[in-house]
Amino acid sequence: MPHQQAVTIRAALPPARVGDVREVLAEAHRDGTVGELFPFGQIEGTHFARLVVVPEGPDVKGDTMPPAVVYMGEVDAPADAHLADLVRKAGAGLEKVFRYCDGYPAGASPKAQLAWLRAHCVPSAAYYVNTVGRGLQQIVREAQLREAIETFLDEHRADFSTADPTHIRAAIQEYVSGREDLAWARTPSAPPALRWRLRQAAHAVAVPLAGLVLLPFLVIAVPVWAVLLRRHERRDVPSSERPSREHERELAAYEDYVAQNPFTAIGRIKPGRFRRTTLAVILFAVDYGVRHVFKRGNLAGVKTIHFARWLFIDGKRRVIFASNYDGSLESYMDDFIDKVAWGLNAVFSNGLGYPRTRWLVLDGAKDELAFKHYLRCHQLPTQVWYSAYDDLTAHNLESNARIRAGLFGKLDPAETAAWLALI
Known part of the structure; x- marks a missing residue:
């Protein structure tokens, strides 16, 4: 039985071509031709898949971060086999979208197309699988x-x-x-491959051992970090932005068709090396937790998520969060606020405009309305989305x-x- 992997392909898009790509994706959704243009159901081992457009935006220094097309798939290992099958069976659809991206080899052979996709793969900083090994x-x-x-x-x-x-x-x-x-x-049911399980076991042991080795340093570093954290938190300015009706209508157009929903959001990381480093460390800890602790259908009390991932883009100036979950977005947000607000704060409080926190994990998402406005403002329309078992x-x-x-x-x-x- 295979284990599951996250596949992410991100390609920069010229601003003038954003409208073209969005129209291709919107048309596929509107006309019900997603399965024809992107036959994900024919690609072996594909649980979920999506295509979204990431908008351009200024970073905290005022420089422009380019728009991009992002493909995400939750697949049975190996990921490389998924990419090869993706080119064989959905190559024409991918070309229709990615041909607008910088450096895409339009009209190239499947081999060249596959090489380009591999070169644009982005690793996840943390990846949650509801039940590891359930192919x-x-x-x-x-x-x-x-x-x-x-x-x-x-x-x-x-x-x-x-x-x-x-x-x-x-x-x-x-x-x-x-x-x-x-x-x-x-x-x-058979477990995942022995080699993979041995690697997981080695990772489960190696990280705590490394923590013990670093313990003398951490005893000094953590109090210093805590002081710096409170300084940063006191200077943080929560956003008062509210999602526009137009934005909410667009999001709603791609939600609540089946038993599950996709969620895709992007946010800018707060300025300075301190926040980038803090978020990187937090996501490292999250990844350890979801790999070795929360791997049997329960993410700290939340049991409605099939897959979730966090990944950095634009030189760690922005971070994407994407998930596949059951039910409505409102119930999804309520579930998180009620059961794991501290975890939301630990990760998302490093994002620009997040509701004010204390000591990284307190307050923040407990301001329910502000938190929901923040998420909705940063949510992206998931124009093309596929689930292999959308009624389960x-x-x-x-x-x-x-x-x-x-x-x-x-x-x-x-x-x-x-x-x-x-x-």
Whole structure:
């Protein structure tokens, strides 16, 4: 079973061509031709994919940061195979968008196109996966298994109306065993490759060991950092900007079509090396946490996110945050504010205009209205977005996995009743 990876391609776009690209993306969404222009569903192992236009903007020194086209995919490893398949099956659509970008080899061979995409890949500073190792094939199969079992139970509702849970489970086992297309369900899901798991284990140990080595330095550095932090926080000026009605209407045009939604936002990092360094360290810690702690469907209490990533662009002058989540944006923001406001503050308080914080993690997002205005103002329209399982929530995926795991496993009567309640 593969692990999951984030693929990000970012290419600078001449300001005069922003309208052209936005129109290509808007037309694909408007005419329902996203799947024709960008057949992500044919690209093996693609969970989610999106194309967005990042606007130009001044940095804190007044220099202009160029607009860009950004492609993001959440895919089963290896990422390089995804890029190659992307060129083979969506090369024409990609060319229709990226041909406006600086240095794009228009009309080039697939090999040259692939080399250009590789050269414009951007690494994530932190990357969250809801459940590490749950590949696309597993998700699709487990959804089919649940549907097959539900259909079987519906067809035999009268027979099972008075049966005990153990008898019903035995009947389901017999039914599944008799279907060749469900033979895979008789075995547990496989973990990711051993080599990858060994690398993860090494990373999990190496980072704390490095922290122990640096402990004498940190004992001195952290108090100094805390003093500097409070100085910066006292000088911070929160933004009073509110999202315009036009901006909100444009965002809403690309939201709430299915069970999930995409979120894409960009922000400028506050001026000075202190804030850039602080954010880099915080995201390093976030990446460690989501790789080794929050990797089983629970991001510090938030259970509705499928994937999320943070990445620097423009020489670490701007940062992009992108996620795929269940439900509406309002419920998504409320979930974060209620359960992990401190985490929001630790990351986003390094962004220009964020609501005022204390000691990095206090206040900030607790000013609910100011925080929501801040996010909405920095949110980008996700004009092209794809989900391989847009009718399944993160809760559905977990339930389906538990149904598969408990189908032939050893369960006592109480566990069997609980298992049946999942269906």
